[in-house]
Amino acid sequence: GDKVKQSPSALSLQEGTNSALRCNFSIAATTVQWFLQNPRGSLINLFYLVPGTKENGRLKSTFNSKESYSTLHIRDAQLEDSGTYFCAAEAASGSWQLIFGSGTQLTVMP
Amino acid sequence: NAGVIQTPRHKVTGKGQEATLWCEPISGHSAVFWYRQTIVQGLEFLTYFRNQAPIDDSGMPKERFSAQMPNQSHSTLKIQSTQPQDSAVYLCASSLDGSQNTLYFGAGTRLSVL
Numbered sequence: 001g002d003k004v005k006q007s008p009s010a011l012s013l014q015e016g017t018n019s020a021l022r023c024n025f026s027i028a029a030t031t032v033q034w035f036l037q038n039p040r041g042s043l044i045n046l047f048y049l050v051p052g053t054k055e056n057g058r059l060k061s062t063f064n065s066k067e068s069y070s071t072l073h074i075r076d077a078q079l080e081d082s083g084t085y086f087c088a089a090e091a092a093s094g095s096w097q098l099i100f101g102s103g104t105q106l107t108v109m110p
Numbered sequence: 111n112a113g114v115i116q117t118p119r120h121k122v123t124g125k126g127q128e129a130t131l132w133c134e135p136i137s138g139h140s141a142v143f144w145y146r147q148t149i150v151q152g153l154e155f156l157t158y159f160r161n162q163a164p165i166d167d168s169g170m171p172k173e174r175f176s177a178q179m180p181n182q183s184h185s186t187l188k189i190q191s192t193q194p195q196d197s198a199v200y201l202c203a204s205s206l207d208g209s210q211n212t213l214y215f216g217a218g219t220r221l222s223v224l
Binding site: 048086 | 211213
């Protein structure tokens with residue numbers, strides 16, 4: 001089964017609204033990274049997380065290693081937030097393989 | 111800082127031809143990763159170099175695929191005798207020091223095998 005499961009797979013938001021994306025892990029993740037793949041295909045790193053919470057502008061992400069999940073909150077969604085969001089987990093300390101989820105395709109509508 | 115640079119952006123090959131993909135990591139980064147992205151399989155790890163040495167190629171198909179890092183400023187992924195199932199976006203990424211570091215991706219090379 002999926003080691004990193006993302007939900008929802010797709011999401012449409014009105015501009016200015018809030019939402020949350022989630023990743024559940026069936027592996028013992030030690031760190032998590034969140035990426036946005038823009039319409040041009042570039043993967044942009046949003047967050048690198050050890051257990052805890054980080055915030056950057058309208059984005060906030062939490063990684064709870066004990067309960068094996070991570071969330072990405074988007075506040076006041078803007079058109080430029082559209083794209084596919086991926087979470088990726090590092091499976092063990094000292095590992096180098098990131099295991100990616102299948103992504104959440106977000107569309108922000110005016 | 112130009113970020114991770116991948117060339118070419120698009121490559122079209124005929125079945126059975128060879129394809130070489132190039133990656134220039136961010137200056138000062140010691141770790142380079144190759145991933146492959148398809149609609150069906152998503153993002154898959156291929157191989158990893160640290161300080162130019164191959165560390166893990168467990169994701170590489172055993173035949174026809176090879177990767178090298180001859181110097182700290184570039185890595186190549188070579189696919190011999192390309193097949194239609196090799197069609198994908200090949201992504202290169204670098205990080206400061208391997209594990210537990212933020213990964214920075216290039217824009218990718220879209221390979222189409224006809």
